Amino acid sequence: MEYQFHWNIVFQKMPELLNGAFVTLHVSVLAMLLGIVIAILLAIAKMNNSKPFCYVATVWVEIARNTPALFQIYMAYFGLGAFGIHLSPYVAVLSALVFINAGYLTETFRGGFQSIPSTQYSASKSLGMSSIQTYRYVILPQMLRRIYHPMTNQFVWSILMSSLGILVGMSELSGTTQRLQSASFRTLEFFIVAAVMYFIITKLVLFGSSLLSRRLFKGEI
Amino acid sequence: MISVQNVHKSFGDLEVLKGVSLDVPNGEVVSVIGGSGSGKSTLLYCINAIESINSGKILVNDIDVHSKATNKDKLRQKLGMVFQQFNAFPHMTVLENAALAPRIVKKMSRDEAMEIAKKELEHVGLGDKFDVYPTRMSGGQQQRLAIARALAMKPDFMLLDEVTSALDPELVGEVLETLRLLAEEGMTMICVTHEMGFARDVSDRVAYFHQGVIAEIGEARQVINEPQNELTQKFLSKVR
Numbered sequence: 466m467e468y469q470f471h472w473n474i475v476f477q478k479m480p481e482l483l484n485g486a487f488v489t490l491h492v493s494v495l496a497m498l499l500g501i502v503i504a505i506l507l508a509i510a511k512m513n514n515s516k517p518f519c520y521v522a523t524v525w526v527e528i529a530r531n532t533p534a535l536f537q538i539y540m541a542y543f544g545l546g547a548f549g550i551h552l553s554p555y556v557a558v559l560s561a562l563v564f565i566n567a568g569y570l571t572e573t574f575r576g577g578f579q580s581i582p583s584t585q586y587s588a589s590k591s592l593g594m595s596s597i598q599t600y601r602y603v604i605l606p607q608m609l610r611r612i613y614h615p616m617t618n619q620f621v622w623s624i625l626m627s628s629l630g631i632l633v634g635m636s637e638l639s640g641t642t643q644r645l646q647s648a649s650f651r652t653l654e655f656f657i658v659a660a661v662m663y664f665i666i667t668k669l670v671l672f673g674s675s676l677l678s679r680r681l682f683k684g685e686i
Numbered sequence: 687m688i689s690v691q692n693v694h695k696s697f698g699d700l701e702v703l704k705g706v707s708l709d710v711p712n713g714e715v716v717s718v719i720g721g722s723g724s725g726k727s728t729l730l731y732c733i734n735a736i737e738s739i740n741s742g743k744i745l746v747n748d749i750d751v752h753s754k755a756t757n758k759d760k761l762r763q764k765l766g767m768v769f770q771q772f773n774a775f776p777h778m779t780v781l782e783n784a785a786l787a788p789r790i791v792k793k794m795s796r797d798e799a800m801e802i803a804k805k806e807l808e809h810v811g812l813g814d815k816f817d818v819y820p821t822r823m824s825g826g827q828q829q830r831l832a833i834a835r836a837l838a839m840k841p842d843f844m845l846l847d848e849v850t851s852a853l854d855p856e857l858v859g860e861v862l863e864t865l866r867l868l869a870e871e872g873m874t875m876i877c878v879t880h881e882m883g884f885a886r887d888v889s890d891r892v893a894y895f896h897q898g899v900i901a902e903i904g905e906a907r908q909v910i911n912e913p914q915n916e917l918t919q920k921f922l923s924k925v926r
């Protein structure tokens with residue numbers, strides 16, 4: 466028997482899908498911002514070699530980078546639940562994404578930082594610049610250029626990975642799609658539309674990011 | 687005047703400067719020659735306090751460089767330095783490179799800083815490169831940019847560390863020409879160099895460095911053409 470497509474029901478539910486997409490974007494942006502802040506601290510801890518902090522940072526990075534995202538989300542939702550800490554699906558997914566983002570970005574930041582040749586510091590110093598001025602005008606702008614694309618990729622990854630929210634009943638785009646399709650049995654239609662929406666969101670993010678990079682980075686690197 | 691007085695400097699167990707003394711009065715150009723690892727670069731780094739010293743004293747305009755009370759950022763404004771490696775700021779145009787320090791260190795207005803930067807860039811023959819990014823330029827142009835960037839701070843002294851050694855042979859001339867121009871204008875300079883012709887013709891005095899001490903120092907022509915010290919003779923016969 467041939468599958469009959471019925472798109473009407475999908476369009477009727479568009480507001481709910483859009484709302485789901487908004488939650489997806491919301492959780493990814495937040496996971497990115499928090500991930501960046503923590504990654505900066507972890508990167509500093511790793512580079513300072515101060516024993517306890519360095520150890521924590523290393524363990525964090527290793528676990529985040531070498532275990533599946535699915536496992537992180539389950540740990541945050543069911544794992545912590547077993548210890549009486551009950552996170553909402555949103556917070557569980559957010560925590561897992563922050564955990565992973567911070568792990569990956571730590572290495573990105575550390576690499577970006579270490580890729581600036583030491584001669585840039587001596588040159589700045591010899592011109593009478595203070596350390597703060599050296600970082601503000603010479604080191605960080607160059608570092609930002611080098612970490613910009615890896616950061617964009619991490620953001621796109623977060624958007625796509627937040628779809629694992631479906632597993633803990635979060636009402637982001639995938640979770641919403643799941644709920645709507647099981648109520649209407651229009652499985653294929655709903656998932657096709659959701660996939661198209663993911664595609665559009667990530668393409669828009671990449672487009673916006675490249676526009677911004679052209680404004681920010683006029684020089685070559 | 688730069689006055690280096692019996693300076694000792696070690697990196698861990700390795701003593702690199704073993705009692706170096708050198709006075710450079712204003713307006714004088716001193717070239718420093720010597721074998722690899724003899725401590726020439728280290729001496730320049732000690733003079734502008736990028737490296738600390740273990741004992742002795744360095745005075746710049748009668749200010750004790752390594753005294754705790756000295757504001758080192760301020761002191762370095764008087765000491766322009768150019769390095770062997772290219773180190774233009776790659777994210778800024780040539781003009782922004784030269785205007786940055788006057789603007790943020792000397793707190794000049796943007797226009798004022800640009801004005802000075804343009805003048806110094808023209809000075810070194812980069813008047814047509816203001817809006818170019820340094821990575822697009824030849825090594826010789828990048829070194830001239832580094833010279834202009836240092837000059838834009840209106841330093842009293844220039845410290846030059848083998849600024850032509852990383853250059854292709856055909857680009858050495860344009861940079862040396864720029865330095866010769868500075869010398870003629872009366873800039874006080876200490877030039878670490880492997881260019882014996884430059885040392886002989888442009889500098890007033892030449893110092894020969896050997897294993898952390900100045901083995902011979904004297905009038906430029908005399909040291910290069912008729913060195914008195916056996917070590918200097920040996921070194922010069924090898925580089926010729």
Ligand SMILES: Nc1ncnc2c1ncn2[C@@H]1O[C@H](COP(=O)(O)OP(=O)(O)OP(=O)(O)O)[C@@H](O)[C@H]1O
Binds near residue numbers: 721723728
């Ligand atoms: N930051 C440092 N830490 C440890 N050792 C150093 C450091 N800088 C220089 N040295 C050592 O000090 C010695 C002198 O180095 P320096 O760079 O002053 O020599 P140089 O005369 O400039 O040689 P070259 O002609 O090769 O540039 C070398 O043996 C070098 O390995």
Ligand SMILES: [Mg+2]
Binds near residue numbers: 727728
């Ligand atoms: Mg050297």
